[in-house]
Amino acid sequence: MDLTVLGTAAAEAWPAPFCVCEACREAARRGGKDLRRRANYQLGTDIHIDWGPDAYHCMLAFGIDYSPLRHLLVTHPHQDHWTPVDLLWRRRGFAKLPEESQLTVYGNALVGERLRQTVRAPLSELSMDYRHIREFERLDLGSAVATPLPASHAPEEGAFIFLIEVGGSRVLIGHDTGWFPEATWEYLAGAGMSVALLDCTYGTADRREGHMGGQGVIDTMRALQEIGAATDNSRIIATHFSHNCLSLHDELLRFFSPHGIECAFDGMRISL
Numbered sequence: 001m002d003l004t005v006l007g008t009a010a011a012e013a014w015p016a017p018f019c020v021c022e023a024c025r026e027a028a029r030r031g032g033k034d035l036r037r038r039a040n041y042q043l044g045t046d047i048h049i050d051w052g053p054d055a056y057h058c059m060l061a062f063g064i065d066y067s068p069l070r071h072l073l074v075t076h077p078h079q080d081h082w083t084p085v086d087l088l089w090r091r092r093g094f095a096k097l098p099e100e101s102q103l104t105v106y107g108n109a110l111v112g113e114r115l116r117q118t119v120r121a122p123l124s125e126l127s128m129d130y131r132h133i134r135e136f137e138r139l140d141l142g143s144a145v146a147t148p149l150p151a152s153h154a155p156e157e158g159a160f161i162f163l164i165e166v167g168g169s170r171v172l173i174g175h176d177t178g179w180f181p182e183a184t185w186e187y188l189a190g191a192g193m194s195v196a197l198l199d200c201t202y203g204t205a206d207r208r209e210g211h212m213g214g215q216g217v218i219d220t221m222r223a224l225q226e227i228g229a230a231t232d233n234s235r236i237i238a239t240h241f242s243h244n245c246l247s248l249h250d251e252l253l254r255f256f257s258p259h260g261i262e263c264a265f266d267g268m269r270i271s272l
């Protein structure tokens, strides 16, 4: 099954809409892997993770079909990850849904509240339902099992990262977070993940509160390997980059490559 990384920017995207910084100007000039949308992912045909302001644009840009979606996991309600307005267009008269289409949104209480504020009608009218999730609760999604783990990020928003099992593989969707909380390290011990996507909002800077930067990603990789959460063969992939870090894709690659760490780009496909 493929995991497609549809967006790899922090909240304001890259280039950011109103920014004149050198990193935004240069990204716009270069295009390609330096154009970064807000974070969301497609897993197989029916699972999506996060739904920010670029989810629709990603459908067009990367040829994704959202009509079979059945499960939508939401890490936290920050607006770069949870902008549910396009889900309104599931309603009769706006879309002809496939027969027996049903989309379940999984998130914390604030995610549910913002969904209801946006929809302002029974979710059943959109062939949707919402499931309030709690940390360490295993969610059976049919083709995968997802477990929300506590993140070190915006405690008032109750952010999660997700450990997802697909067949014999485990993948970590590890934004938005700083250095993991102790309970998350304990849960991940021995997980033997094949892929871990890690927060790198601060680029090559050494920061790890709320979000991480380059040294935090390297140290997280080493700590994951030490506790058997990752192996020497695991793919460690940095993502969720802010233009404020000023490092374009090439420079991020130069920083991370000596450590065997990859840099995500929009449209990156990961086989699990």
Ligand SMILES: [Zn+2]
Residues within 6 Å of the ligand: 010, 011, 039, 078, 080, 081, 176, 240
């Ligand atoms: Zn974010």
Ligand SMILES: [Zn+2]
Residues within 6 Å of the ligand: 015, 016, 019, 020, 021, 022, 023, 024, 025, 243, 244
């Ligand atoms: Zn900028």
Ligand SMILES: [Zn+2]
Residues within 6 Å of the ligand: 076, 078, 153, 154, 176
């Ligand atoms: Zn956030």
